[in-house]
Amino acid sequence: MITQPDKESVNNLEIRLREKKKEGKKLLVCYITGGLNSHWLDTLHAVADAGADAIEIGIPFSDPVMDGPVIQKASMEALKNGATPFSILTQLSKTDAGVPLAVMTYYNLVYRMGEERFAEQLLKSGVTGAILPDLPLDEADNWIKVGESSGLATVLLAAPTTRDQRLLDIVAKSRGFVYAVGLLGVTGEREELSESATVLASRLKSHTDKPVLVGVGISNPAQAKAVCQTADGVVVGSALVRRILESENLLAITEFVKGLRESLDNS
Amino acid sequence: MTTDSDYLDTAPRKSQWMQSHLKEGKFGDFGGQFIPESLIPACNDLEKAFYDAMADDAFKAELDHLLHTYAGRPTPLTFCANLSEQLGIRLFLKREDLTHTGSHKINNVLGQALLAKRMGKNRVIAETGAGQHGVAAATAAALLGLECVVFMGNVDVGRQALNVFRMKLLGAKVVPVYSGSATLKDAVNEALRDWVATVETTHYCIGSAMGPHPYPLIVRQLQRIIGDEAREQYRENTGDDPDIVVACVGGGSNAIGTFAGFVDTKSQLVGVEAAGGAAMRNGIPGVVHGMRSRFLQDEYGQIMEAESISAGLDYPGIGPEHAYLGDIGRARYESVSDEEVLDAFRVLSKTEGIIPALEPAHALAYILRAVKNKEIVEGQTVLMTLSGRGDKDVSQVMDILDI
Numbered sequence: 001m002i003t004q005p006d007k008e009s010v011n012n013l014e015i016r017l018r019e020k021k022k023e024g025k026k027l028l029v030c031y032i033t034g035g036l037n038s039h040w041l042d043t044l045h046a047v048a049d050a051g052a053d054a055i056e057i058g059i060p061f062s063d064p065v066m067d068g069p070v071i072q073k074a075s076m077e078a079l080k081n082g083a084t085p086f087s088i089l090t091q092l093s094k095t096d097a098g099v100p101l102a103v104m105t106y107y108n109l110v111y112r113m114g115e116e117r118f119a120e121q122l123l124k125s126g127v128t129g130a131i132l133p134d135l136p137l138d139e140a141d142n143w144i145k146v147g148e149s150s151g152l153a154t155v156l157l158a159a160p161t162t163r164d165q166r167l168l169d170i171v172a173k174s175r176g177f178v179y180a181v182g183l184l185g186v187t188g189e190r191e192e193l194s195e196s197a198t199v200l201a202s203r204l205k206s207h208t209d210k211p212v213l214v215g216v217g218i219s220n221p222a223q224a225k226a227v228c229q230t231a232d233g234v235v236v237g238s239a240l241v242r243r244i245l246e247s248e249n250l251l252a253i254t255e256f257v258k259g260l261r262e263s264l265d266n267s
Numbered sequence: 268m269t270t271d272s273d274y275l276d277t278a279p280r281k282s283q284w285m286q287s288h289l290k291e292g293k294f295g296d297f298g299g300q301f302i303p304e305s306l307i308p309a310c311n312d313l314e315k316a317f318y319d320a321m322a323d324d325a326f327k328a329e330l331d332h333l334l335h336t337y338a339g340r341p342t343p344l345t346f347c348a349n350l351s352e353q354l355g356i357r358l359f360l361k362r363e364d365l366t367h368t369g370s371h372k373i374n375n376v377l378g379q380a381l382l383a384k385r386m387g388k389n390r391v392i393a394e395t396g397a398g399q400h401g402v403a404a405a406t407a408a409a410l411l412g413l414e415c416v417v418f419m420g421n422v423d424v425g426r427q428a429l430n431v432f433r434m435k436l437l438g439a440k441v442v443p444v445y446s447g448s449a450t451l452k453d454a455v456n457e458a459l460r461d462w463v464a465t466v467e468t469t470h471y472c473i474g475s476a477m478g479p480h481p482y483p484l485i486v487r488q489l490q491r492i493i494g495d496e497a498r499e500q501y502r503e504n505t506g507d508d509p510d511i512v513v514a515c516v517g518g519g520s521n522a523i524g525t526f527a528g529f530v531d532t533k534s535q536l537v538g539v540e541a542a543g544g545a546a547m548r549n550g551i552p553g554v555v556h557g558m559r560s561r562f563l564q565d566e567y568g569q570i571m572e573a574e575s576i577s578a579g580l581d582y583p584g585i586g587p588e589h590a591y592l593g594d595i596g597r598a599r600y601e602s603v604s605d606e607e608v609l610d611a612f613r614v615l616s617k618t619e620g621i622i623p624a625l626e627p628a629h630a631l632a633y634i635l636r637a638v639k640n641k642e643i644v645e646g647q648t649v650l651m652t653l654s655g656r657g658d659k660d661v662s663q664v665m666d667i668l669d670i
Contacts, residue, residue: 062569065459084567108554112568159305185464
């Protein structure tokens with residue numbers, strides 16, 4: 001793997017997140033839905049400029065079982081607008097947000113295209129990580145191999161219900177970061193930070209020096225800060241996408257991401 | 268996932284053949300456990316609980332007792348004298364329409380509800396299309412004192428209002444699902460979303476032979492009583508096995524239960540899908556709802572909406588064991604149009620005095636066509652599973668048919 005700080009390494013999910021972690025920074029990964037509207041690439045840049053360390057691009061799927069109402073709505077709108085894996089990746093290949101990109105999508109889209117080809121298309125478009133919430137460890141052998149040989153970081157998810165032995169396997173095989181699902185439930189904003197988020201982050205941290213990021217249910221700067229007492233960072237999706245759905249105005253997006261950034265930097 | 272498929276029989280007769288083709292949760296390339304990480308421990312626990320229960324004589328006795336004294340098993344095998352004469356074949360119906368709640372779904376829910384109790388889970392959730400599984404789940408929950416929530420696509424809530432009321436009467440909560448096509452596949456999505464959040468206290472009672480392992484196995488084992496009984500009854504009656512065994516397929520639970528009884532005989536197995544939801548004929552391999560199987564999907568892998576007159580078959584996929592049986596050529600899958608189904612619905616009502624549900628009317632529609640086309644020839648013997656009765660469909664058909 002390349003180690004000099006050229007553009008490629010700046011945009012590499014695994015390298016970049018590890019570096020930031022080493023610098024003592026808490027990590028902020030933001031999720032936006034690809035192809036949501038005509039100016040979604042402007043949103044991408046705005047989120048990057050406001051301080052995200054990496055950005056997850058959701059490639060919309062017709063049957064998103066891990067997603068709550070907000071991401072479901074965004075996915076359906078993007079599909080209605082004609083978004084496809086190809087259109088999203090083609091658009092991404094023509095831009096550089098200056099931060100690493102990962103995609104989050106569902107396995108059927110990968111399966112349809114073929115695992116090797118999908119990984120190749122991602123890397124060609126400047127995407128260096130992938131998160132597939134319906135492809136658990138047991139079914140991911142080949143996908144993990146594809147990641148190893150191509151250099152695509154295959155991020156694995158751990159859940160509050162994951163038992164210890166399995167947790168070890170997940171942290172061993174996850175690349176980029178380890179995604180700690182903060183609560184039992186689908187994506188969406190929650191009033192309170194779930195206790196399970198901290199518990200899982202701490203379990204994971206005791207097994208790995210890979211960045212441990214908590215996602216699902218992280219809704220505001222205070223929750224992000226609180227969970228980062230334990231975790232290395234957070235993934236924020238629904239809270240951001242709701243704002244994107246509510247307003248064309250990028251300022252609200254920028255303000256929200258800046259708020260998260262500041263909160264994490266002061267933690 | 269445990270290492271292999273210790274065969275566990277809920278029926279008196281063992282089928283070595285069905286035992287051998289499930290390996291590590293897969294039927295050939297199909298099946299598997301493609302689910303969010305949160306659900307993995309629950310599916311593994313369920314697999315273990317199911318194996319334990321099936322090895323426990325007390326559990327099996329309790330289930331048998333309920334099937335016998337509550338569900339009304341065994342169901343009869345009816346020889347259709349009038350229709351047989353008209354068609355020049357010998358047609359037998361396995362009468363799942365005569366069970367309590369009016370469809371084969373009761374076989375599965377009684378087993379799963381007992382299993383839920385055994386695992387200490389006091390809440391069950393279910394998806395439903397036509398409402399038959401929802402009604403069955405609500406019934407079992409009422410009987411065994413479990414809380415029950417049923418997810419149902421809003422389109423289906425509209426066209427199956429009677430079943431919605433029945434579920435409520437039975438004490439279940441019915442949650443209309445508005446996302447996607449607002450039919451069965453979306454109800455499955457919503458049930459999965461609920462389960463991700465409630466997995467520690469809730470059992471997801473899947474109604475068809477689909478979903479992540481071990482569901483396709485559990486549902487097949489709980490439904491194989493249809494095929495095992497039918498085979499025994501048919502042999503008693505004729506001393507032989509039928510030439511052709513036919514059942515309708517949405518996800519495929521009554522068909523897989525029927526086929527399980529005949530897969531190691533000479534009988535041809537035919538599954539009949541709705542033309543607008545023909546995942547075997549028009550679907551391609553994909554991974555949705557926890558399983559690798561065949562699905563109607565576009566070139567990118569977006570799942571398409573199934574469309575048929577029958578809410579129970581409005582599913583763009585099919586259970587993984589069917590995908591496997593089709594691929595290896597042991598079973599054949601046909602599809603029929605809504606018009607053919609309505610015709611069959613009338614034919615059975617008028618000639619035999621049996622009003623079928625629209626779902627098994629698909630199976631009969633195929634038989635009528637196959638006789639016409641001489642795919643089924645004079646003198647052949649046909650056993651068809653009549654998976655449910657037509658009461659629930661009468662008001663819908665009343666709007667279409669002019670009698």
